[in-house]
Amino acid sequence: MSFGSAKKSYHEKNSPVQAYIEGNFSRLHPAQQKLLDLTLQHPRYRMLGAPEVIQLCQNLIRSIGGKRVLDVGTFTGFSALGWALAIPDDGQVITMDINEEFSNLGKPLWKEANVNKKIEPRIGPALETLDNLLINEAGTFDFAFIDADKENYSNYYERIKRLLKPGGILAIDNTLWSGNVVDPIVKDEETEAIRALNSVVAQDRSVNVSFLNIADGLALVFKPSDANY
């Protein structure tokens, strides 16, 4: 089996199907489009979240009336901007990264979209930020997006389940990892970490799940409205 084409970066794919979907259904705010264009010039642009994943998650946030969002992995702030645009004025996005500089690209666009006051960057290892939030804010978040270091995906999952409100939604990005998760030859640490997380999610009967073959793979985890954890 060949995974050659699947291993191309999502942002380098340019199929007619993708062009059709983007051409007809993309609803990026002008500030999102600017940040997308700017980030694509960044040397590490491959880390950028896929626009249709961001749009899907924005729609989920709007549908559940989400106000408080956790964003694990800020990079240039493209995902954080999406969540901030989807929540009301009194909402809050806590976005986490170990690198403070990446988000300097996005901050002027957060301001341009007039959502900067809703976004709170927390610099440092996301695991520490989540542990600190667990002290007083368990069960208070409507939506979370995991998109940082793959080795910690299972740790993020376990913490975020408790930080979400009953009825809250968690989206986990890159769960296909360019197809590597189904390629038995690939055994690097990141691939193994994503496989381990996928296996935990697949077997976790305390949540509802959907695994989407969109962009680089997206696992959606729904905390039931009667959850008691």
Ligand SMILES: C[S@@+](CC[C@H](N)C(=O)[O-])C[C@H]1O[C@@H](n2cnc3c(N)ncnc32)[C@H](O)[C@@H]1O
């Ligand atoms: C894939 S990028 C995030 C992309 C962003 N969500 C978007 O939609 O454009 C991953 C980010 O996670 C950050 N990161 C890596 N390890 C981390 C850690 N232990 N704690 C917090 N952030 C981390 C990296 O610095 C990088 O900016």
